[in-house]
Amino acid sequence: MNRIDNFNAGPSALPLSVLQKAQKELLNFQNSGMSVMELSHRSKTYDFVHRKAQELLRELMNIPDTHEVLFLQGGASLQFAMIPYNFLSNDEVGYYSLTGSWSEKALKEAQTIGNAHILNSSKDRTYSYIPSWEDPVDDRCAYVHITSNNTIYGTQWQQFPNTKKPLIADMSSDILSRQLDIEKFDLIYAGAQKNLGPSGVTVVIIRKEFLQKANHNLPTYLSYHTHAEKNSLFNTPPTFAIYMLSLVLEWVKEEGGLSTIEERNERKASMLYDVIDSSNHFYRGHAEGNSRSRMNVTFTLPSAELTKVFLTEAQENGFVGLSGHRSIGGCRASIYNAVSEQSCERLAAFMKKFQHQHG
Structure with missing residues (x-):
């Protein structure tokens, strides 16, 4: 499946x-x-x-x-x-x-x-x-x-x-x-x-x-x-x-209880925030560093037009749900417990590839 x-x-x-x-x-x-x-x-x-x-x-x-x-x-x-x-x-x-x-x-x-x-x-x-x-x-x-x-x-x-x-x-x-x-x-x-x-x-x-x-x-x-x-x-x-x-x-x-779940969630969030932080402001996180969520990674791209391209290509590559809330726009990756580390790895790789192609 x-x-x-x-x-x-x-x-x-x-x-x-x-x-x-x-x-x-x-x-x-x-x-x-x-x-x-x-x-x-x-x-x-x-x-x-x-x-x-x-x-x-x-x-x-x-x-x-x-x-x-x-x-x-x-x-x-x-x-x-x-x-x-x-x-x-x-x-x-x-x-x-x-x-x-x-x-x-x-x-x-x-x-x-x-x-x-x-x-x-x-x-x-x-x-x-x-x-x-x-x-x-x-x-x-x-x-x-x-x-x-x-x-x-x-x-x-x-x-x-x-x-x-x-x-x-x-x-x-x-x-x-x-x-x-x-x-x-x-x-x-x-x-x-x-x-x-x-x-x-x-x-x-x-x-x-x-x-x-x-x-x-x-x-x-x-x-x-x-x-x-x-x-x-x-x-x-x-x-x-x-x-x-x-x-x-x-x-x-x-899975090992909340200690295991917490450690996994920290790794998942780090994967995406590392891409954002190393993107030279191509991706900009909304939250300040000491307040970042491990559940919802929110970010923007350089323009609304490029955001649309990002979301379209993400959908074509098998990623859903990345559009930011209608009230603020941008992008959002919600990485709740059931979202695997492999899914986050694939998204991080896609974000790097997209920046390479459009940055």
């Missing part, structure tokens, strides 16, 4: 072995005579899938018993609203670190619900860096919110802040890509469609003590209490997406 080199920003590449296992089990999961998609979410067969996904995520990310693991729906976009609904009372304030479009959207949503302010921002230089950190001095601070990786601008928090305030992180585009100290965070949320699996399920990791502070006077579905008390089975969950998540987690474990 010829698999294309997939650099899509999301939904993104999945490991081939995961797809093959899902294909093999598609019609008859564990001799049930049914597909996973057909199982009752109340059945023992599906319960095994559900709990296995939770257990594997805890194991791989070293999630302590102090935190709940939830499987929700609605993507990160629903979390933009659920967080302030649950944790902003009338006299409290949420503080947001602005590092790109997704943090802007999270802030905007929070401002429609309660008091939310900008803590710091890198908008002054087109979100090309991660701003320095200072804790809010406001006694009314309910939480601080960051976006750990910025897909559009290609920046990433290299180190997370040591804050005395409750820390919330949108990790949709770099969860499971590196080792984390979960104890630093009161709430982590992530849409699955980058590193965890297909779109449809959203992982939420929430400190139990923080959960107790959540508002109870909410519509039932918008309350974190509802989903924690029902083990994410209040209503029909995205069963197939959770099954695929469990297969991806199995793959990560078989």
Whole structure:
């Protein structure tokens, strides 16, 4: 089978072995005579899938018993609203670190619900860096919110802040890509469609003590209490997406866990950044050096016309997903966990060849 080199920003590449296992089990999961998609979410067969996904995520990310693991729906976009609904009372304030479009959207949503302010921002230089950190001095601070990786601008928090305030992180585009100290965070949320699996399920990791502070006077579905008390089975969950998540987690474990994945991601990113840095400004990276993302390598070429040629020739050579986000243009290689080192090697070689021909 010829698999294309997939650099899509999301939904993104999945490991081939995961797809093959899902294909093999598609019609008859564990001799049930049914597909996973057909199982009752109340059945023992599906319960095994559900709990296995939770257990594997805890194991791989070293999630302590102090935190709940939830499987929700609605993507990160629903979390933009659920967080302030649950944790902003009338006299409290949420503080947001602005590092790109997704943090802007999270802030905007929070401002429609309660008091939310900008803590710091890198908008002054087109979100090309991660701003320095200072804790809010406001006694009314309910939480601080960051976006750990910025897909559009290609920046990433290299180190997370040591804050005395409750820390919330949108990790949709770099969860499971590196080792984390979960104890630093009161709430982590992530849409699955980058590193965890297909779109449809959203992982939420929430400190139990923080959960107790959540508002109870909410519509039932918008309350974190509802989903924690029902083990994410209040209503029909995205069963197939959770099954695929469990297969991806199995793959990560078989590959050697997060230490191996992190080292591989560092090598992949270095391959592409080395080409950019040695191109004598033919390729220009958007992110400043100490803020570069290992998940989304963003760059421009000398002109819009040459960018079009680059993208056309890349497509002809079997590379997809290299067009930059429509809001800023340019190019972007999203190199999530399932993108192989071989794919990155081929892209790096193509970039060198293209510069030689057009530089």
